[in-house]
Amino acid sequence: MARRIHRTTDFLADALHRLGIAAGAVDREALRERLGLPERGGVCEDAAVAQALRASDARRDFARNGVPALIQAIPALRAETDPDGTLHWRVRVLCPLLDDNRLDLRIDTVPDAEAAEILDEMALGNDPSWRLDALRARVLQTAGRLRGSLNRTILRLRDQIRADMTEAGADAVTYIAHLDRSLRSRVFADGPDAAATILDTLKAVRARGRVVAQEASGTRRLRDRAGFGSYIDKFAAARRLNRRIVFHMGPTNSGKTYAAVEALTKAATGAYLAPLRLLALENYEALAARGLRAGMVTGEEILGEADPTHTARTIETADLRRPIDVAVIDEIQMLSDPDRGWAWTNALFGIPARLVIVCGAEDALSAVRRAAEAAGESLDVVTFTRKTPLIALDAPVPLEEVAPGDAVVAFSRRAVHEHRETLVAAGRSVATIYGALSPEVRRAEATRFRDGEAEVLVTTDAIGMGLNLGPLKRVIFAAVRKWDGSAERALTNAEIRQIAGRAGRFGHQEAGYVAATDDDAMGPVRDALSGAPTAPAADTRFFVRPDLAAIEAAAAELGTDSLSAVMAHFTRATFYEGSPFQPSALDEFLGAAEAVDQVSLPIREKFAFAVTPIDRRDPIAVAVVARWLQARALGASVPALRADPHGDLAYQERTVRLASAYLWLARRFPDTFDDGAAMRAVRERANAAIERTLRETATLTVTQRARMRETNAAE
Incomplete structure (x- = not known):
């Protein structure tokens, strides 16, 4: 066949046409450059055009299929493809910075001439296996040469990182994790300034890593001292007992609590933890009626025997230090309450009883099961059914x-x-x-x-x-x-x-x-x-609230006596990622903390006033407690309230709540709130006035009914 020679670039389209290829399907300018033809003038052969097109197709197929196979065979290779299909190769070299091959430094360099030639022939032949072993050997030699050229830099970096780890101490893991994340996001380029670039870049990364480790150290110490970093383990007395948890699961009127209290009365020692003072009182009376050495503890009073074997308590007053045989936790579904759930969390994880019986509906089962699993304790479920439809x-x-x-x-x-x-x-x-x-x-x-x-x-x-x-x-x-x-x-x-x-x-x-x-x-x-x-x-995490020990530990760690500052920290910084715990609803607590920070008192006393049980939505009650707080700060005693026995129903209700708050504070500060007997009398009179009002208005008298009939008749 006669050789056909044509002038470019005008005749390149004709050559493509003779080869059966549409001119618009080919980037003719790129083809011209590949053939090495000048922009104007010059000659080309149909055969050369066909060969260039075959090579282009082979390279395109190689980029699509051969490159992934080749990189799988030699992971150190990296490839980038230009829009025209041209492949650019890099060798990725990993330089471990620690003896156990952690912290890889990633550096890209170009293949040597022999490796580049092999790669080009592979592409032309669309054959990723051609001279594969020779290519692998050349890549290994390139990596070895680069590591050798950077050996002094690597050794210097290792010494610097080891020194940083020694400084970080217990938080070296955090430091290493930060460096690892930073290095994984960086690839350095080989060149005459590579060593200086690596040292300068990693100097800033190392400095940030030390700061992160220090911050993590402070947060970890705070979490651990406050009890949230290792919340479950902080209940040492409970953890030593290898507790068994039994869930009495059933609806109301199923006998689940009755059966739990029966088990409690048969034990040598035990406690019933109630959601309400009324329930604590009823069960205290029931325990005493059984002839047991019974006692009752609530936030504002202690009744019964001085050294009881069986105690009925409001759940917030649970004794988490003294081991007992049986504990009954009633209304366990209260775990999910944002305001009070922390008390059930404390009791469920922390009550030191060999047998813990929790009572509640089926809705609480998943939470109880998660708690048992988190604490590594056994759980048995006893199902109760309702006794009447x-x-x-x-x-x-x-x-x-x-x-x-x-x-x-x-x-x-x-x-x-x-x-x-x-x-x-x-x-x-x-x-x-x-x-x-x-x-x-x-x-x-x-x-x-x-x-x-x-x-x-x-x-x-x-x-x-x-x-x-x-x-x-x-x-x-x-x-x-x-x-x-x-x-x-x-x-x-x-x-x-x-x-x-x-x-x-x-x-x-x-x-x-x-x-x-x-x-x-x-x-x-x-x-x-x-x-x-x-x-x-x-959000199914368990609610927790810092106790006094946690407050004091955090205050020491933060170097402050501001209760609001400590509480603000708890709301944002004391729970690690993935923690099964979350802060209880603390908005009201934070407001109370800001109020008590207005006086100069030890933080433990501020904490007591901040959690005093009053209605914080009642401005009169808040003002009364603020005056009591000022008296405590001044060292003055607080007398009992002078209540009006003729006040309306709302007035008497407030009086009862304030009297209860006074008695609650008297348990903690008896030298300041020293008029407890008089305040109990005030509360009794207010309760009597409330009950009298409710009784008197519970029915219509004969006279009232007659008047209503007359009114209705007139209408």
Whole structure:
């Protein structure tokens, strides 16, 4: 075949056409450069064009298929492809900076001439196996030469890193981790200035690594001293006992707590941990009635034997140091409460009892199981079933249809009083229970309902725990939403079941019935009673709150006597990544901490005033405690309140709360709050006034009814 020669670049398109290739399918300018032809003029042969195109196709196929195979065979090779398909090769050399091959320094260099020739032939032939062993040998020689040229630099770096590790001490791991992350993100280029560039760059990286290690050291010491870095292990007494956890799992009225208390009474020593002072009191009385050496401890009082074998306590006062045989933790589902859940966390992980019996509904099982696994302890689950059926009614029960033996449940003090007035006006006698009432008044009101003096009970979810409501037949929800301290939300299925379960007590009723006052609320009630699980929380970590020891340790670590500064630190810096714990709701605590920082007192005393149990939303109560705080700072004693026995209901409720706060502080500062007997008398008078008001307004007198009839007739 005759050789055809054409002038470029005009004839390059013709050559492609004769070869059966569309001119637009080829980058003719790149092809011209590959053929080595000048921009203007010059000649080309069809055969040369065809050969160049074949080589281009081979290189393209090699880049797509051969390069990955080659890099898998020789991992030190790196390839970059230009838009025109040209391959640029690098040899990646790893230089370990520590004896155990940690901290690789990554340096890229070009292949030597022989390796480059082999790579080019591989591409032209689209054959990644061609002279593969020879190529591998050349790459190894290139890497060896580069390491040799940088040997002094590597040795110098090793000495510097070892010195940094010695300085970091226990936090050398953090320092190494920082360097490793930094080096993995850097690739140095070989060249005449490579050694200087590496040393200068890593000087800054090493300096930052030392700072990170120091910061980690401070945070770790704070976490460990505060108890959150090794929270579970800080309960040394509990960890030594190889505890066994038993979960009495079941709904209300299933006998789970009764069985737990029975086991407690048979033990030589034990404790019952209650969510409420009222429950602590009832179980203290039950233990004492069994002839046991019983005692009771709450935040504001100690009753019973001086050295009891069995103690009923509010859960916040749990003794986490003295070993006992059996501990009963009631209402374990409170673990998920952002405000008080920390107390259940402390008890579950820290109560030093050989046998820990926790009581609660099935919704709490996953949390209890996670706690047992985290502590490395065994868990047995004993399932209890309800002793009487709990039935959702088909239709709502409006307030005007409420009957004797019913409880109407609302979720605010205002709503309780509004429903109460409506029912009283309809001729019902009413007992009233809500959170602002003292345990003594709640108990008295429950007794009035139980004894039949009051036909109907109007209540908040305060009936969900710790009250004997024997004749209660029906629970009627006036609402299925509540304010939780930060927002209004729907009741969870578990909450509905807990409240509804108070109906139909075994031994009093054959069944319990549940309804709502309107159709809209009936749906959630039916769903809950059908057994629908509560939606899992987005964050299932256990709530914890720093105790006094943690506060003092953190203050020493931070070098401050500011309680608010310490608490702010706890909220942001004391939980390691992946921790099963989270800070309890501390907004209210932080506000109280800022208030107590206004006086000069030891931080342990500031802490006591910051956690004093008052309603922080009540400005009058907050102002009273602020005056008490000032008196403590000045070394003055605080007399009992001068309360008005004729004040209205809200006034008497505040008086009871302040009297309880005074007695709570008297347990901690008896020299300042030294008028305890008088304050108990104040509280008793206020409780009596509250109970008297509730009794007097629980029914309409004959005269009142007559007046109402006259008014209705006139209308």
